[in-house]
Amino acid sequence: xxxxxxxxxxxxxxxxxxxxxxxxxxxxxxxxxxxxxxxxxxxxxxxxxxxxxxxxxxxxxxxxxxxxxxxxxxxxxxxxxxxxxxxxxxxxxxxxxxxxxxxxxxxxxxxxxxxxxxxxxxxxxxxxxxxxxxxxxxxxxxxxxxxxxxxxxxxxxxxxxxxxxxxxxxxxxxxxxxxxxxxxxxxxxxxxxxxx
Amino acid sequence: xxxxxxxxxxxxxxxxxxxxxxxxxxxxxxxxxxxxxxxxxxxxxxxxxxxxxxxxxxxxxxxxxxxxxxxxxxxxxxxxxxxxxxxxxxxxxxxxxxxxxxxxxxxxxxxxxxxxxxxxxxxxxxxxxxxxxxxxxxxxxxxxxxxxxxxxxxxxxxxxxxxxxxxxxxxxxxxxxxxxxxxxxxxxxxxxxxxx
Amino acid sequence: xxxxxxxxxxxxxxxxxxxxxxxxxxxxxxxxxxxxxxxxxxxxxxxxxxxxxxxxxxxxxxxxxxxxxxxxxxxxxxxxxxxxxxxxxxxxxxxxxxxxxxxxxxxxxxxxxxxxxxxxxxxxxxxxxxxxxxxxxxxxxxxxxxxxxxxxxxxxxxxxxxxxxxxxxxxxxxxxxxxxxxxxxxxxxxxxxxxx
Amino acid sequence: xxxxxxxxxxxxxxxxxxxxxxxxxxxxxxxxxxxxxxxxxxxxxxxxxxxxxxxxxxxxxxxxxxxxxxxxxxxxxxxxxxxxxxxxxxxxxxxxxxxxxxxxxxxxxxxxxxxxxxxxxxxxxxxxxxxxxxxxxxxxxxxxxxxxxxxxxxxxxxxxxxxxxxxxxxxxxxxxxxxxxxxxxxxxxxxxxxxx
DNA sequence: GATGAATGAGCATTCATTCAT
DNA sequence: TATGAATGAATGCTCATTCAT
Numbered sequence: 001x002x003x004x005x006x007x008x009x010x011x012x013x014x015x016x017x018x019x020x021x022x023x024x025x026x027x028x029x030x031x032x033x034x035x036x037x038x039x040x041x042x043x044x045x046x047x048x049x050x051x052x053x054x055x056x057x058x059x060x061x062x063x064x065x066x067x068x069x070x071x072x073x074x075x076x077x078x079x080x081x082x083x084x085x086x087x088x089x090x091x092x093x094x095x096x097x098x099x100x101x102x103x104x105x106x107x108x109x110x111x112x113x114x115x116x117x118x119x120x121x122x123x124x125x126x127x128x129x130x131x132x133x134x135x136x137x138x139x140x141x142x143x144x145x146x147x148x149x150x151x152x153x154x155x156x157x158x159x160x161x162x163x164x165x166x167x168x169x170x171x172x173x174x175x176x177x178x179x180x181x182x183x184x185x186x187x188x189x190x191x192x193x194x195x196x
Numbered sequence: 197x198x199x200x201x202x203x204x205x206x207x208x209x210x211x212x213x214x215x216x217x218x219x220x221x222x223x224x225x226x227x228x229x230x231x232x233x234x235x236x237x238x239x240x241x242x243x244x245x246x247x248x249x250x251x252x253x254x255x256x257x258x259x260x261x262x263x264x265x266x267x268x269x270x271x272x273x274x275x276x277x278x279x280x281x282x283x284x285x286x287x288x289x290x291x292x293x294x295x296x297x298x299x300x301x302x303x304x305x306x307x308x309x310x311x312x313x314x315x316x317x318x319x320x321x322x323x324x325x326x327x328x329x330x331x332x333x334x335x336x337x338x339x340x341x342x343x344x345x346x347x348x349x350x351x352x353x354x355x356x357x358x359x360x361x362x363x364x365x366x367x368x369x370x371x372x373x374x375x376x377x378x379x380x381x382x383x384x385x386x387x388x389x390x391x392x
Numbered sequence: 393x394x395x396x397x398x399x400x401x402x403x404x405x406x407x408x409x410x411x412x413x414x415x416x417x418x419x420x421x422x423x424x425x426x427x428x429x430x431x432x433x434x435x436x437x438x439x440x441x442x443x444x445x446x447x448x449x450x451x452x453x454x455x456x457x458x459x460x461x462x463x464x465x466x467x468x469x470x471x472x473x474x475x476x477x478x479x480x481x482x483x484x485x486x487x488x489x490x491x492x493x494x495x496x497x498x499x500x501x502x503x504x505x506x507x508x509x510x511x512x513x514x515x516x517x518x519x520x521x522x523x524x525x526x527x528x529x530x531x532x533x534x535x536x537x538x539x540x541x542x543x544x545x546x547x548x549x550x551x552x553x554x555x556x557x558x559x560x561x562x563x564x565x566x567x568x569x570x571x572x573x574x575x576x577x578x579x580x581x582x583x584x585x586x587x588x
Numbered sequence: 589x590x591x592x593x594x595x596x597x598x599x600x601x602x603x604x605x606x607x608x609x610x611x612x613x614x615x616x617x618x619x620x621x622x623x624x625x626x627x628x629x630x631x632x633x634x635x636x637x638x639x640x641x642x643x644x645x646x647x648x649x650x651x652x653x654x655x656x657x658x659x660x661x662x663x664x665x666x667x668x669x670x671x672x673x674x675x676x677x678x679x680x681x682x683x684x685x686x687x688x689x690x691x692x693x694x695x696x697x698x699x700x701x702x703x704x705x706x707x708x709x710x711x712x713x714x715x716x717x718x719x720x721x722x723x724x725x726x727x728x729x730x731x732x733x734x735x736x737x738x739x740x741x742x743x744x745x746x747x748x749x750x751x752x753x754x755x756x757x758x759x760x761x762x763x764x765x766x767x768x769x770x771x772x773x774x775x776x777x778x779x780x781x782x783x784x
Numbered sequence: 785g786a787t788g789a790a791t792g793a794g795c796a797t798t799c800a801t802t803c804a805t
Numbered sequence: 806t807a808t809g810a811a812t813g814a815a816t817g818c819t820c821a822t823t824c825a826t
Contacts, residue, residue: 004810023309025221029796039812041798050796111307113219148388154362154373154381161361162354169353177350185350192344192388200785225821235787237823246821396789415701417613421817431791433819442817503699505611540780546754546765546773553753554746561745569742577742584736584780592806617800627808629802638800 008046011036015053020103024054024112055119061108062126068093074144083146084187091183098170099179106171109164131156204242207232211249216299220250220308247312254315257304258322264289268333270340279342280383287379294363295375302367305360327352400438403428407445412495416446416504447511453500454518460485464529466536476579483575490559491571498563501556523548596634599624603641608691612700639704646707649696650714656681662732671734672775679771686758687767694759697752719744
């Protein structure tokens, strides 16, 4: 007999892997319970619906990431090197969990359509907030002379897209990216651009 | 009575809008034929399956974009300005059609799961090729001293992600980005990075 | 191939018999389509839900009965015999269809619980209206001196119950009541009571 | 800790109210145990099944009523007044418990379909017996010259229906009938009919 | 070619009941 | 005795696809 929490975790874990592998719509309750080795009704003891598992996964993913993010501190005596260091830290914290769990990464970039809206909306809101926050940071950076003059909105969107691209790559089996290299490279790109 | 091609095009167009708005799984054959004002069986006169319409849309989208892309020419007498100009042109050509048709943009970044593999695979292959091509270009650029030393694979992935982010933003009603600003901004980011 | 209306009627008829025999909750869609010899989805071409068939049956039953009822005319020169004749006519019209279709009778007295409320409510409203109408008729009859002084509400309820009892008996295979005798007997009971 | 019998009674009482309010099929075990504040498995300690509780309720209801009924005594020196008095007494005894417990009344007239046959059959048998007994009484009454010549079967069915109608009205919140008036009225109807 | 009726495989969900403690 | 976790059979319903005209 399993502890109650373990059971829930097992279902969650199986669902995560299946959703990551076959997508939300490609995964049936039958698949999940077979993988988790529980009876049909048992699934519903722990989750009210298929959508509910997905919600839980999204929530957990967001929680995992968001809790790690720290605001970038700036001020009088904050130089370029300092900002880049903070950037590196945030990137490491954000990407770390995704690197160690490709399924989480997959869920994170999944654009699941037509699930009970809430779930997708949560992710959308997250990315939207990320963009807004970056936008404001860029504005502040410009006023401090740390950031070159740019269209902050477009740039923010581009950076978030860049990160999503990385996460998508992580979630793909064959890319095999190295965590530290990624962090360094992203930082460098942001810092220097690509073309000399 | 409609000409045969018009009928097909009508179905395709309606399907595109519906897929863009509600997603592949959120759109039923019933939705499509209602919108296109054709009978159920008529749909199957023109397309073998729901997946087939999606395939056709993907194909058309890819064709539209790919045909516009030109290889970036480099050589002895190619300077930084020249390369950036070519980059701008390619970006304009690639993003142009997507800007004028947000539904196309949506399809383009859609990560539809569990459609008969082929469709998703085509998009994946496209993005994969894009990454590979960029990777090679970066390598070449490095050897020519035009590109700073970097991990070409990661950087390529990041850039493609950046573009995807932009396209995703285009496909979203509320972002309202300006075409030329976007092209300039992306170019600038690639050229200079963000942090001074 | 069946005409469209025939198909619907066939389903309706089978559903009626099954509902009458096993009750609403004791009848599954599987039962209905097996009896009607149609495919599962075909059922849903004609009815939106299991409850919808029941609604249709109730509606049809009520329509059948209600359309036959005529208001009892009274006035200066209306004597006891005349009123009783009108009563007989109404009884005949109301009970006739139920006598010729025991399943209809069964549906008519069925007190189906927890179907999408509407259906049950319709029947309840019908019986409620019947009671109210009878109540008013009794009141009028009293003021005309045709009806003995009585509690019109209780009496109305009792009469409607009497009728329901008859209909229930009709719907039972083994009672084998004679239509004309029933009409006469009810009229006589109303007219004379039972105990001398 | 509750005494064993109290537990059982509590479950029974809650079930009765729920069945009366939402019907048998509209009431789940979950509803019952929540209302009775007992654990799921505890329910099955006291009752073997959902149907069993219903059986018990029917049994108790029938017991309550049947035990009160007294045979109507007739004989040489029994006049009309005497018979009516006995009728009144029986009615009072039968309707009394139902008036004081509308839920009991509801159960009593419930025509629950597709419960494990036994329960419904018991009620059916009860009503059948009632009809038969009335039928015989009417026959006897006729031979004694107390009852007018009538079709005893139909009349018996009608009278039982009348009573059922009253009980149904009792079980409905909004009717608010007065016990004594009902008894008087029924007696009067039986004695005199309605139309003068 | 054009149509709409017909189809069945598939799915999420419910619920009375049993098991292990 | 009392419990709550676990269960699987059953059910209503959907939807892409095919058939007959």
